[in-house]
Amino acid sequence: LSLLGRLPAGLAQEAVDLPFANGHRPLVSYPQKRPLMLLTSRPVQLETPFHVFNDGILTPNDAFFVRWHLARVPTQVDARSFRVRVHGRVKRRLSLSLHDLQRDFEPVELIAVNQCSGNSRGFFMPRVPGGQWGNGAMGNARWKGVRLRDVLQRAGLEPNAVQVRLNGLDRGVMEVTPDFIKALDLDVALGPDVLLAYEMNGEPLPLLNGFPLRLVVPGWYATYWVKMLDDIEVINHEDQNFWMKTAYRIPATPSGGVEPGQKDFPTVPINRMTVRSFITSLADGAVVRAGQPVVVRGIAFDGGFGIRRVRFSSDGGRRWEDATLGRDYGNYSFRPWEVRFTPQAGRDYTLQCQAENQRGETQPASGPWNPGGYLRNAIETVRVRAV
Amino acid sequence: ALLLGGAALAVEHRTVVSIDLPKDYSHYRSGPHEDLARTYCLMCHAADYVYTQPPLTRTQWEAEVTKMKKAYGCPIPDGQIQALADYLVSQNGKVESGGQ
Numbered sequence: 001l002s003l004l005g006r007l008p009a010g011l012a013q014e015a016v017d018l019p020f021a022n023g024h025r026p027l028v029s030y031p032q033k034r035p036l037m038l039l040t041s042r043p044v045q046l047e048t049p050f051h052v053f054n055d056g057i058l059t060p061n062d063a064f065f066v067r068w069h070l071a072r073v074p075t076q077v078d079a080r081s082f083r084v085r086v087h088g089r090v091k092r093r094l095s096l097s098l099h100d101l102q103r104d105f106e107p108v109e110l111i112a113v114n115q116c117s118g119n120s121r122g123f124f125m126p127r128v129p130g131g132q133w134g135n136g137a138m139g140n141a142r143w144k145g146v147r148l149r150d151v152l153q154r155a156g157l158e159p160n161a162v163q164v165r166l167n168g169l170d171r172g173v174m175e176v177t178p179d180f181i182k183a184l185d186l187d188v189a190l191g192p193d194v195l196l197a198y199e200m201n202g203e204p205l206p207l208l209n210g211f212p213l214r215l216v217v218p219g220w221y222a223t224y225w226v227k228m229l230d231d232i233e234v235i236n237h238e239d240q241n242f243w244m245k246t247a248y249r250i251p252a253t254p255s256g257g258v259e260p261g262q263k264d265f266p267t268v269p270i271n272r273m274t275v276r277s278f279i280t281s282l283a284d285g286a287v288v289r290a291g292q293p294v295v296v297r298g299i300a301f302d303g304g305f306g307i308r309r310v311r312f313s314s315d316g317g318r319r320w321e322d323a324t325l326g327r328d329y330g331n332y333s334f335r336p337w338e339v340r341f342t343p344q345a346g347r348d349y350t351l352q353c354q355a356e357n358q359r360g361e362t363q364p365a366s367g368p369w370n371p372g373g374y375l376r377n378a379i380e381t382v383r384v385r386a387v
Numbered sequence: 388a389l390l391l392g393g394a395a396l397a398v399e400h401r402t403v404v405s406i407d408l409p410k411d412y413s414h415y416r417s418g419p420h421e422d423l424a425r426t427y428c429l430m431c432h433a434a435d436y437v438y439t440q441p442p443l444t445r446t447q448w449e450a451e452v453t454k455m456k457k458a459y460g461c462p463i464p465d466g467q468i469q470a471l472a473d474y475l476v477s478q479n480g481k482v483e484s485g486g487q
Contacts, residue, residue, distance in 0.1 A: 021441050022479065031406035041412040042433040071432055076405040127441035129451060173431045176460030207404050242458060 016049060018134040019284070020122045025134075032206040034062045039131060043068035043170075044208065048136035053299060054280035057327075057334050058111070059139035061201050066208045067116055067137065067222070069180045069243075072171040077228065079204075079212045084196065088165070088234035091156030098198055098212055104154075105146035108195055112218035112332035113140045113301045114225055117248060117270050121373035126260050128373040135278065135380075140301075140334040143216045145197030149190045152234070157186075160236040164189040166215055169228035182224050183239035184217070193218045193304075193332070196229065218332035219304025221270050221374075223248050244269055249372065256375040257368025272303030274377040275363055277310055277337075277355035282382050290345035290386040298323075299334040300355035306331035309356040312339040316350035317365070317379065323353065331358075343386030351382045413438060420474040427463040427471065428455070442481035448472045 015026045016037050025037035025047065036046040046066040052059060079098055086094040096104075116137035121130050131137075152164070163183045170180055188194065195216040198204065205211045210227025217224040223243075239245075249267035250256045256274070258265055277300035288294050300307045306328075311320040326336030343349055356362040366378045413435035415424040428437070443451065449472045455461035456468075463471060 022439055026412070028409075028412065030408070038412060038435075039439060040433055040435045041409065044408060073408075075408055076403065079402045079404070122441075129440055129443060129447065132439050132441065172459070174460045177431065178458070204404070207406050211404050246458065 016134075018122055018132075020127070020132070022132065023122060023134070030066070030208060032062060032208065033066070034060075036063065036065070037134075037136065039133065043071040043073060045131060046208075047133055048139060050134065050136050050278075050280070051283070052136075053278065053334075054297065057299070057329060057336055058141055058201055061141070061203055061206050061209065064114075064139040064141065064200075064206065064209055065116065065137045067131070068170060068208075068227075070170050070172040070177065072173055073208075074169050074228065075207070077169070077207060077211055082212050082230065084213060084230050084232060086151060086155045086232045086234075089158040089161045089236050090152070090234050091158065092154070094151070094155050096151070101146050101151075101196060101198065101213075105150045107144060108147055108193075109142060109144045110193060110195070110216075110218060110332060111140060111142045111329045112193075112216060113138060113273070113334060114216075114222045115139075115273055115301075117221040117223045117374050118372075120376040123376060123378075124369060124373050126369075128371055130373045137222075140299075141200045142202065143195055143197040144199035144202075145195035145213075145216065147192065148194045148196055148215070148232075149192065151196065151232070152190065155234075157234060158236075161186060161234045162237055163235050163239055165231075165233040165235055165239055165241075166224070166226040166229060167231040167233070168210070168214075168226045169230055178242035180226075180243055181239070181241050182226055183235070183241075183244050184224060188217070188220070219272050219302075221273055223270060248374075250374050251370050255364070255368045257370055260369055270372075270374055273301070274375050275302040275307075275355050275357050275361050276300065276377045277307075277353045277363065278380055279351055279353055279382045282351065282384055284382050286382070286384045288343055288349075288384050288386050290343050290347075293340040293342045295338055295340055296323075296351065297336065297338045298353055299336055300353075301332075301334050302355070302357040302361065304332050305358040305361075307335040307355050308358050310335075310337040311354045311356075312341075313352045313354075314341050314343075314349045316381070317352050320354070343384070345386055347386050349384050349386065351384060352379050354379050411435070416478060418474050418477040420470045423463070423467055423471040424474055424478075427461055427467075431459065431461070437475060438479055440479060442479050443475075444481055444483045445472055445476050446483065448475040448480065451475070 027035035281297035
């Protein structure tokens with residue numbers, strides 16, 4: 001059991017303290033993972049330490065965050081006998097092995113951000129129940145797989161098809177717990193970039209990230225990226241299951257936010273990600289060298305339209321300047337940016353960044369707030385002192 | 388303990404992945420009615436689900452327990468919910484304050 005890299009409780013060598021109540025997160029090693037921030041242990045949920053996002057534009061598989069809803073996650077998966085079934089409102093039912101997918105369909109590769117709907121929930125004020133993530137429930141990877149649409153085309157949609165339901169191998173402990181199932185409208189499911197992915201950064205997926213096959217819905221929150229995907233059902237109605245009808249809903253307001261305490265507002269299923277940006281090269285509270293230019297680096301991303309601008313402020317948002325955008329890895333990827341600023345000795349600086357996407361959507365000063373703790377994309381602040 | 392079956396080199400040939408998951412890293416600490424939490428709140432997930440929440444009011448903890456029962460099927464009898472809420476407030480509670 002020592003092979004697990006597991007330290008007896010209380011002996012964890014390091015921990016990260018997120019800046020909110022009950023934000024203590026021991027760093028713990030799980031199989032195929034480097035030490036990550038432990039949110040919950042059964043089912044396992046792990047957060048990526050934020051400094052990893054400064055190491056490179058792709059998030060390594062062993063550092064990629066882990067999020068499960070239900071505790072019966074298979075701990076052994078045999079890729080030889082694994083099949084994904086396609087059934088429901090289709091002309092031909094299919095049962096495809098990984099080999100079938102690789103042999104019969106065109107492979108596609110793309111880089112895309114996978115971000116938990118509840119990323120940054122811990123920063124909601126007032127706080128809301130749910131998984132208390134810092135900013136590390138996200139990652140950017142190169143995904144390889146085949147198009148869902150090509151597979152659906154092989155099966156042949158019946159004319160009354162409305163949605164595609166996606167289910168994986170995970171199950172609840174009790175039969176009565178609703179199985180984790182997500183559904184996509186046909187226009188989304190048939191998009192050219194929605195993949196059944198069998199590779200992540202050139203390797204099979206780590207088991208905890210959904211080995212051997214996971215859905216990739218670029219631009220959309222990770223709740224739709226069903227892991228260990230083994231069941232695709234085409235249905236002729238809007239899915240009514242708990243994880244679509246009750247959970248993962250956002251207010252049907254333009255910002256997705258409401259006033260704290262507001263009740264009985266209409267909701268819609270969470271969908272595309274909002275625009276975000278982060279400083280990655282400096283942590284809050286860092287000390288920088290005065291009198292010489294400091295290169296500040298960061299990342300920006302959105303719901304798949306692409307980032308066209310990142311602005312930077314060193315005085316808490318009074319004056320802004322354009323940052324330089326780095327290489328473009330595609331509209332679904334983290335976009336690197338950097339800027340130089342020359343701090344003066346003895347001064348404190350409030351660094352901020354604000355991204356704008358190709359549609360002109362940008363980040364608010366605060367919020368949005370909603371009871372699910374979703375969509376947070378407020379301008380982030382990093383305070384540094386120059387000496 | 389990660390086991391890779393088959394010829395382990397090429398990506399396509401890694402055929403069986405098997406891992407061992409560690410046991411829970413958390414447990415319900417002693418407090419009034421801790422037995423209720425151990426009986427009704429450990430079957431589906433570890434105690435860290437409770438301790439990593441922000442401190443919640445009694446009303447919020449009651450709502451959580453009710454959600455566990457109605458949405459996910461937690462078998463706690465209605466008559467025990469108040470006692471369990473006492474325990475949860477003792478573990479990770481905060482005082483009620485109108486607008487939170």
